[in-house]
Amino acid sequence: MCGIVGYIGNKNACEVILNGLNKLEYRGYDSSGIALNIDGKIEVYKYKGRIKNLEDRILSLDLNSGCGIGHTRWATHGAPSDRNAHPHTNMDGTIALVHNGIIENFVALKEWLINEHGVEFRSETDTEVIAHLIDHFYNGDLLDAVYKAVGKMKGAYALGVVHCDEPGKIIAVRKDSPLIVGIGKDENFIASDIPALLKYTKDVYLINNDEFVMLTKDEIKIFNENRQEIKREVFHVTWDADAAEKEGFDHFMLKEIYEQPKGIDITLNRRINEKGAINLDGITITKEDLDKINRIYIVACGTAYHAGLIGKYAIEKFAKIPVEVEVASEFRYREPFIDDTTLFIAISQSGETSDTLAALREAKNKGARILTIVNVVGSSVARESDDVFYTWAGPEIAVASTKAFTTQLISVYLIALYMAEVRGTIEKEYYDLVLRELKALPDKVEKILKNAEPVKEIAEIQHEKQHAFFIGRGVDVTVALEASLKLKEISYINSFAIPAGELKHGPIALIEDGTFLTAIATQDHLYDKMLSNIQEVKARGAYVIGVAKESNKLIEHQADKVIYIPDCIDEVTPILSIVPLQLLAYYIAVMRGCDVDKPKNLAKSVTVE
Numbered sequence: 311m312c313g314i315v316g317y318i319g320n321k322n323a324c325e326v327i328l329n330g331l332n333k334l335e336y337r338g339y340d341s342s343g344i345a346l347n348i349d350g351k352i353e354v355y356k357y358k359g360r361i362k363n364l365e366d367r368i369l370s371l372d373l374n375s376g377c378g379i380g381h382t383r384w385a386t387h388g389a390p391s392d393r394n395a396h397p398h399t400n401m402d403g404t405i406a407l408v409h410n411g412i413i414e415n416f417v418a419l420k421e422w423l424i425n426e427h428g429v430e431f432r433s434e435t436d437t438e439v440i441a442h443l444i445d446h447f448y449n450g451d452l453l454d455a456v457y458k459a460v461g462k463m464k465g466a467y468a469l470g471v472v473h474c475d476e477p478g479k480i481i482a483v484r485k486d487s488p489l490i491v492g493i494g495k496d497e498n499f500i501a502s503d504i505p506a507l508l509k510y511t512k513d514v515y516l517i518n519n520d521e522f523v524m525l526t527k528d529e530i531k532i533f534n535e536n537r538q539e540i541k542r543e544v545f546h547v548t549w550d551a552d553a554a555e556k557e558g559f560d561h562f563m564l565k566e567i568y569e570q571p572k573g574i575d576i577t578l579n580r581r582i583n584e585k586g587a588i589n590l591d592g593i594t595i596t597k598e599d600l601d602k603i604n605r606i607y608i609v610a611c612g613t614a615y616h617a618g619l620i621g622k623y624a625i626e627k628f629a630k631i632p633v634e635v636e637v638a639s640e641f642r643y644r645e646p647f648i649d650d651t652t653l654f655i656a657i658s659q660s661g662e663t664s665d666t667l668a669a670l671r672e673a674k675n676k677g678a679r680i681l682t683i684v685n686v687v688g689s690s691v692a693r694e695s696d697d698v699f700y701t702w703a704g705p706e707i708a709v710a711s712t713k714a715f716t717t718q719l720i721s722v723y724l725i726a727l728y729m730a731e732v733r734g735t736i737e738k739e740y741y742d743l744v745l746r747e748l749k750a751l752p753d754k755v756e757k758i759l760k761n762a763e764p765v766k767e768i769a770e771i772q773h774e775k776q777h778a779f780f781i782g783r784g785v786d787v788t789v790a791l792e793a794s795l796k797l798k799e800i801s802y803i804n805s806f807a808i809p810a811g812e813l814k815h816g817p818i819a820l821i822e823d824g825t826f827l828t829a830i831a832t833q834d835h836l837y838d839k840m841l842s843n844i845q846e847v848k849a850r851g852a853y854v855i856g857v858a859k860e861s862n863k864l865i866e867h868q869a870d871k872v873i874y875i876p877d878c879i880d881e882v883t884p885i886l887s888i889v890p891l892q893l894l895a896y897y898i899a900v901m902r903g904c905d906v907d908k909p910k911n912l913a914k915s916v917t918v919e
């Protein structure tokens with residue numbers, strides 16, 4: 311996510327803001343910038359790359375100002391570049407602003423500003439629209455102009471705004487993006503998150519949605535959407551800086567597991583209109599396009615490969631098109647059949663995985679259409695694709711992928727349903743049912759996360775095991791693969807996953823007293839077979855953790871412990887059933903004293919072969 315910082319007071323605003331931006335680095339970013347009010351002029355410095363890039367260019371300039379705003383950008387609209395970096399300004403540079411969020415109606419607003427008011431845009435961002443909107447409404451009162459501009463906007467935003475004619479003032483406002491106000495002595499602050507301010511103050515106001523803030527160095531005023539001033543309790547921060555970056559979570563991985571409801575919601579609901587039509591961010595795949603496609607490959611690595619397996623399931627089930635899924639490191643060396651009737655779908659969180667990138671380039675060189683599902687805007691995979699569908703999981707810091715995975719699953723379901731609708735291979739009521747079930751997932755994931763205690767208890771019992779098995783049938787095989795990868799990569803337990811039906815073809819020879827085995831049994835039509843498999847392994851001494859839907863209680867008589875997921879249709883269970891298994895891997899790794907966020911030998915982005 312982007313990070314914003316603002317300062318007004320007697321210190322050097324440039325130093326305070328840069329310190330704050332450095333403390334927000336963990337949020338992930340690709341560029342940074344600062345705007346300072348110097349002698350009644352707004353000076354803006356902003357560059358692609360690390361904050362050090364910005365520091366190297368401005369610290370020698372001795373910029374003396376007591377008022378300014380700064381930003382670290384996590385690109386959503388417009389690739390990382392100097393001109394797309396924040397702060398953004400109006401045409402005459404009298405206003406500067408920083409923004410964290412997404413303005414959903416920015417295209418219409420941009421057209422209105424260009425056609426009706428001759429505004430000239432200098433960036434590809436949604437944010438720049440806000441600067442021109444505020445300018446349009448500005449009539450000597452910055453707070454008033456921000457109210458009017460915000461009234462035109464739809465989407466999520468946390469804004470910090472300054473005007474050269476109001477040098478001692480910062481205006482801020484939030485909706486669905488975080489914003490806090492730091493309370494100092496003869497100085498005040500705004501920021502996206504507490505770590506940015508901890509060096510200067512531990513007293514903050516937590517700002518709620520649709521609240522506006524007017525800051526001077528001596529005064530903080532908070533207003534509601536009706537412009538009435540409101541009082542707010544001071545929140546005293548008890549965390550230290552490191553804990554605050556994780557917003558009170560012990561590890562980034564746990565924080566990112568708990569961010570999944572929001573990531574799923576944003577990735578899903580911003581792409582479905584009120585009539586239930588799916589918009590793939592402007593990607594058009596017509597019926598003619600699909601009729602021309604002879605082969606679909608989904609290619610990825612690790613967790614992203616597992617998302618590809620669910621993609622195969624969804625596209626074949628809904629769109630009735632055969633799909634081949636391969637790990638990128640194999641795909642590129644086996645001389646696959648590729649031509650201009652091939653659709654190549656790459657999935658990648660980082661967008662920099664060298665195996666995936668190399669496979670994509672091979673497919674592109676041979677004429678395939680390249681569609682990618684990627685989390686990092688402007689990454690290499692994104693830049694080299696014909697079509698990009700972004701997961702909006704926000705930056706994923708922990709090496710073990712969690713929220714990127716569930717948003718990748720949402721993405722493949724949306725693409726599959728879109729294709730099915732275009733091809734006419736799905737009944738309307740079934741399409742509507744699946745969409746309804748997907749929309750209900752954020753709340754169901756939230757419910758699972760609120761009931762993590764049983765999972766922790768299982769981790770207590772099993773965390774000293776050296777081996778672990780995961781079994782499943784149908785889509786639960788993929789969940790078993792992903793759960794097994796999570797466990798092995800952060801706890802170093804030797805775990806593996808197999809289709810339950812394969813047990814009798816060899817692996818059951820390994821089952822003995824106390825074998826730690828997780829049986830994922832969420833598919834109604836395969837439930838009885840899974841119960842039989844559980845009996846088989848129980849008979850040989852295994853300790854079985856069952857994963858099942860709430861309404862399927864029979865499993866309690868077979869398994870030693872059961873983790874339930876909220877009822878849903880079979881098709882969408884993977885997005886739910888993986889969540890408690892992410893938590894299980896997390897708790898086991900913590901109890902084994904492992905470095906959960908940075909497991910040994912692993913990198914967050916594997917940019918080497």
Ligand code: AGP
Nearest residue numbers: 612613614658659660663710711
């Ligand atoms: C998943 O937890 C691992 N960190 C790893 O398998 C990862 O999924 C794989 O390296 C692919 O990374 P990407 O999604 O960034 O391409």
